[in-house]
Amino acid sequence: MEKQTSVPAGTTAPRVPTADQIRRAPKVVLHDHLDGGLRPETIVELAAATGYQGLPTTDPAKLGTWFREAADSGSLERYLETFAHTCAVMQTRDALVRVAADCAEDLAADGVVYAEVRYAPEQHLEGGLTLDEVVEAVQEGFRLGEANARAAGHRIRIGTLITAMRHAARSQEIAELTNRHRDNGVVGFDIAGAEAGYPPTRHQGAFDYLKGENNHFTIHAGEAFGLPSIWEALQCCGADRLGHGVRITDDITVAEDGSVQLGRLAAYVRDKRIPLEMCPTSNLQTGAASSYAEHPIGLLTRLKYRVTVNTDNRLMSGTSMSQEFAHLVEAFGYGLDDMQWFTVNAMKSAFLPFDERLAMINDVVKPGYAELRAEWLFGGTA
Numbered sequence: 198m199e200k201q202t203s204v205p206a207g208t209t210a211p212r213v214p215t216a217d218q219i220r221r222a223p224k225v226v227l228h229d230h231l232d233g234g235l236r237p238e239t240i241v242e243l244a245a246a247t248g249y250q251g252l253p254t255t256d257p258a259k260l261g262t263w264f265r266e267a268a269d270s271g272s273l274e275r276y277l278e279t280f281a282h283t284c285a286v287m288q289t290r291d292a293l294v295r296v297a298a299d300c301a302e303d304l305a306a307d308g309v310v311y312a313e314v315r316y317a318p319e320q321h322l323e324g325g326l327t328l329d330e331v332v333e334a335v336q337e338g339f340r341l342g343e344a345n346a347r348a349a350g351h352r353i354r355i356g357t358l359i360t361a362m363r364h365a366a367r368s369q370e371i372a373e374l375t376n377r378h379r380d381n382g383v384v385g386f387d388i389a390g391a392e393a394g395y396p397p398t399r400h401q402g403a404f405d406y407l408k409g410e411n412n413h414f415t416i417h418a419g420e421a422f423g424l425p426s427i428w429e430a431l432q433c434c435g436a437d438r439l440g441h442g443v444r445i446t447d448d449i450t451v452a453e454d455g456s457v458q459l460g461r462l463a464a465y466v467r468d469k470r471i472p473l474e475m476c477p478t479s480n481l482q483t484g485a486a487s488s489y490a491e492h493p494i495g496l497l498t499r500l501k502y503r504v505t506v507n508t509d510n511r512l513m514s515g516t517s518m519s520q521e522f523a524h525l526v527e528a529f530g531y532g533l534d535d536m537q538w539f540t541v542n543a544m545k546s547a548f549l550p551f552d553e554r555l556a557m558i559n560d561v562v563k564p565g566y567a568e569l570r571a572e573w574l575f576g577g578t579a
């Protein structure tokens with residue numbers, strides 16, 4: 198793909214954002230799993246505190262490597278097995294508060310200004326908490342983490358997405374839980390877990406309920422299964438966004454001369470500006486893409502889909518928003534203008550009220566990128 202310039206013509210400034218600029222650039226993540234983003238040290242400490250004996254190692258550095266390697270399996274099902282360890286240490290109120298606070302602080306330190314973080318409350322009941330107590334603990338942790346981040350000089354806001362597991366049968370209950378906490382920072386709903394064999398329409402009742410309540414939801418679709426999953430998520434369930442959605446390229450034909458033909462579903466997704474929550478590194482690990490350079494995000498960005506960049510699981514992928522952008526900068530030559538475009542796309546697609554999204558774009562995102570561009574023009578700290 199051709200390189201894109203992001204520096205005004207006539208300047209001699211570097212076109213490629215530095216690692217430091219990427220980190221300082223305001224970023225927005227819409228797809229990040231709470232139970233996929235724990236610090237290895239926190240896992241080790243929580244395992245000791247709660248008596249969990251099942252960790253493969255108690256050396257934090259080795260544990261981080263273990264997660265990355267175990268998740269590097271080429272299959273979504275095997276990738277998902279690694280979550281048994283993180284969920285095992287997230288069964289008490291204190292553990293949930295701690296993990297959520299760490300999450301907010303880590304994202305903020307990476308330059309994320311708005312995050313939608315998801316997890317499945319039904320996976321955190323083994324210590325005797327109720328679903329509502331789980332949600333309350335996580336919300337408390339996010340507020341604490343936001344305050345700690347602010348004290349450290351970073352501004353971040355976290356919206357929570359509540360996930361139901363697609364192989365289970367609790368989605369109605371979880372949708373109602375989502376709705377109950379909507380005025381307490383819970384901004385939407387999701388389904389996750391193994392995709393093949395578990396079509397989104399298994400949870401049609403939950404989606405119909407949320408539609409009836411004028412609530413928002415995204416659906417993991419088009420990751421480990423193809424177009425039928427995406428079609429159902431949009432046309433039967435009414436998803437506002439697609440988690441991954443990479444397999445939409447199965448409905449796009451690129452001819453040898455470079456001309457592109459969209460099938461009906463691919464055209465619908467683009468025409469309706471359906472947000473795609475793309476997670477490049479995660480897709481390489483589960484086999485949904487074979488390299489960064491060949492990841493569908495390049496084509497979909499060129500075709501001006503509503504593409505967003507996300508981490509999915511920072512622990513399992515050993516990644517961060519800055520890392521994801523660094524890979525894309527390297528693979529596609531993206532610059533600050535492209536980073537801003539992805540970030541504005543994400544902010545436009547967030548499940549926050551319209552006026553708040555607009556304020557984030559105009560008061561935080563655009564000024565942040567303008568400041569970085571000014572460093573190129575006038576010199577600065579970069």
Ligand SMILES: O=c1[nH]cnc2c1ncn2[C@H]1C[C@H](O)[C@@H](CO)O1
Pocket residue numbers: 230231232233273277280315316317320360389390391417420479509510
């Ligand atoms: O990329 C994913 N696809 C499907 N399910 C996922 C993905 N990443 C995490 N999950 C699952 C495992 C977690 O335990 C659950 C809730 O966060 O969501």
Ligand SMILES: [Zn+2]
Pocket residue numbers: 228230389417440509
């Ligand atoms: Zn995910």
